[in-house]
Amino acid sequence: MLRLFYSPGAVSLVPHIALEETGAPFDAVRVTIAEGAHWRPDYLAVNPRGLVPALEVDGRVVAETPSILTMIGRLHPQSGLFPTDDPFAEARLLELMSFFASSVHPGFARLFRAARSSWGASLPAAMVADDRAILERFFGDIDALLAQGPWLLGEPYSVADGYPYVFLRWARRQAFETRRFRNWTEHARRMAERPAVRRAIAREGLDVSEF
């Protein structure tokens, strides 16, 4: 049995969506970051880095979102969520997950840390503007990635399609103007039509209108 450790609205929503898409049963354990649950001993025993998500697979733990998504896809080959028979499609998917995890996510993390810290308000405006400009450039990249559609790989829908969806909610919460990114917002509209996506966001206590 797979067990996903998630915090509502965090990047863990990406594997949460992917797990729902497989149609296979799994456990979902809430570790609410806003309550500091990720620093409690019971969660540190799962992921000593105190980060969500983590995925427990028959008692063994996998961390880091791209690795978790790869695991989900490989454990459920019949779902078609992870292309294993085409080296180029597989490399492309790994490329996209790496870009999201190592470039886009850290860009948001800088804004999140500043927003919840006492020193956030004293940051130089030029630095904040620069951080936001870097993210906006990435938003343009995401929009371009989705120009062909309907999904990140064109077809098929993959384990990584939850990433732009989660990022869109984050961008809106950080007051970015996202409507001009037509391909990205259209992708989110298609995501919201998927029953698996609706099940995951309902379990996390979120609403489609936030995306």
Ligand SMILES: N[C@@H](CCC(=O)N[C@@H](CS)C(=O)NCC(=O)O)C(=O)O
């Ligand atoms: N590189 C990790 C990053 C995971 C991460 O940063 N998760 C955030 C939530 S979106 C977290 O756990 N933050 C804990 C904190 O803010 O203290 C991944 O891609 O899974």
